[in-house]
Amino acid sequence: MNGTCTAAFDWFPRVADELELLEAGERSWRSNAADRLRVLLEQPAQIDRSDGELLAVVALELSGEEDEGALKQGRVTWRSLAADECAELAAALRG
Numbered sequence: 001m002n003g004t005c006t007a008a009f010d011w012f013p014r015v016a017d018e019l020e021l022l023e024a025g026e027r028s029w030r031s032n033a034a035d036r037l038r039v040l041l042e043q044p045a046q047i048d049r050s051d052g053e054l055l056a057v058v059a060l061e062l063s064g065e066e067d068e069g070a071l072k073q074g075r076v077t078w079r080s081l082a083a084d085e086c087a088e089l090a091a092a093l094r095g
Helices: 003-021 029-042 050-064 068-072 078-094
Strands: none
Touching (some): 003 050
16 A cells, blocks of 8 residues: 555544544444544554445545535535545555
8 A cells, every 4th residue: 555545544543533423322333433443543454455345434424424614615624634535545455
């Protein structure tokens, strides 16, 4: 993987926290995704092709939770940046 793709790892702690906030007290795929992101942050060598699907879904989730007001004003938010980097890493893993 190239350096651009691995930049997604920098977002994993914040993305994991965000996924858990969206849970609203009940465990779902978001909790499992947050757990996996934390494992990958601690042990990046464990990442494999199967994580590509997870990262693609995470990128879609981040995009879906994006601040539309900020986007209309032309501002880039952390969700946009994280979603783009997670999507790029997902594509690299799946490709």
